[in-house]
Amino acid sequence: MIVRTALTALVVALALLGPPAPAGATDVRPIAFARGKSAATLSGAVVRGTRDVYSLEVKGGQTAAISVSATEKNAVFAIFQPGATVTADGDVNGEALPKAGEEDEARRWTGRLPATGIYLIVVGGTRGNATYSLTVQVR
Numbered sequence: 309m310i311v312r313t314a315l316t317a318l319v320v321a322l323a324l325l326g327p328p329a330p331a332g333a334t335d336v337r338p339i340a341f342a343r344g345k346s347a348a349t350l351s352g353a354v355v356r357g358t359r360d361v362y363s364l365e366v367k368g369g370q371t372a373a374i375s376v377s378a379t380e381k382n383a384v385f386a387i388f389q390p391g392a393t394v395t396a397d398g399d400v401n402g403e404a405l406p407k408a409g410e411e412d413e414a415r416r417w418t419g420r421l422p423a424t425g426i427y428l429i430v431v432g433g434t435r436g437n438a439t440y441s442l443t444v445q446v447r
Contacts, residue, residue, distance in 0.1 A: 347445035383440035390425025
């Protein structure tokens with residue numbers, strides 16, 4: 309009886325957790341500035357073929373300066389406008405900012421953000437694994 313109750317509890321718990329994340333699924337990490345600050349530096353690492361995705365909530369008309377650096381100079385980023393979504397397999401669907409699309413392989417970008425909302429910043433490597441430092445400043 310105890311075993312049956314324990315198994316039932318386990319089945320219910322697993323059902324509540326939902327299915328496992330698909331291979332390649334990407335978590336979106338929000339960027340938050342410390343109180344009184346307008347910039348943040350985040351460190352991370354991506355394995356070849358994967359990407360890190362960050363979200364940044366801003367008001368339209370603000371200016372952003374974003375840069376990424378890596379010891380091997382192999383980290384780049386793209387910035388997607390509000391409304392962009394991340395699929396279950398980690399792809400990002402949406403419109404990128406000019407000169408900050410995935411094909412641009414940006415390492416630095418400065419410009420006015422055209423719309424209020426949540427922007428997605430996608431960091432990846434150009435070759436091999438990349439350990440990076442991402443700096444985001446908004447004014």
